[in-house]
Amino acid sequence: MTEAFRLAQLRVWRTIAAPEDDADLADLKAAAANAGRRLVELRGTGPVNLALGWLEEGPLTPDDVGGPGGAGEATVVVLAACLTCCWPDPDAPIFPGVPTTFEELRRILAPLGIQNVTQAVNRLCRWGYLAPDLFDGAIRLGPVVATWPEADVDRLRRRYSQLPAVEGRTGD
Structure with a gap:
């Protein structure tokens, strides 16, 4: 080949x-x-x-909204919620993280008014930001997250407490 x-x-x-x-x-x-x-x-x-x-990636700028290109605001918020669920310790490596569930995501996103969680997760899976597990129904971070420049991951670490939080847990 x-x-x-x-x-x-x-x-x-x-x-x-x-x-x-x-x-x-x-x-x-x-x-x-x-x-x-x-x-x-x-x-x-x-x-x-x-x-x-x-090969050459520019880090996100302060004015960059982040998230996948072409994603709506709700999809970006779903990705942010997935990050806090799948990356519970911001001091640890971001990938591979831990699995989460649709139920956990819906609990986090309901107070924010995000309704179409399944649609957003499916879109993020197609783009490689998330990886569903077809055997146990879990959602995991996808391979695109592993390719993020370390400077961007460090910025996420610093702003982790601003991401949608799992109930009872903060980024502090």
Whole structure:
């Protein structure tokens, strides 16, 4: 399989298993770099997977609303609620985080007037920000979150207490 095909596969699937052969991994990294991208290793509970990040990323600016491009305000708020549910300790790495449920999200979002939680979660899953578990119904952070620049994750850490909070827990 050519590196171009594997990069295309990675763009469609969001993640692929990391090649076991170091030479294959080096070739894939070089192909990604030639395309202006970088490979991000996703380490969680299973084997190492790879996701594509941008080679050169600018951090969010203070005027940037954040969230996925094209997302409405409600979808961005749902992503923020998912972050606090799936990333309960802002001092820990953001990815892979812990699973949450639709019920927990609805409890957090109801006081904010967010109604279409399922629609927003489905959209965020399609974009790679979230990853549903089809076996247990849990919602997890997706591979796109693992590609966020550390400067942006640090900014989220500093503003964690401003995210929609799980009842009985604060970011302090």
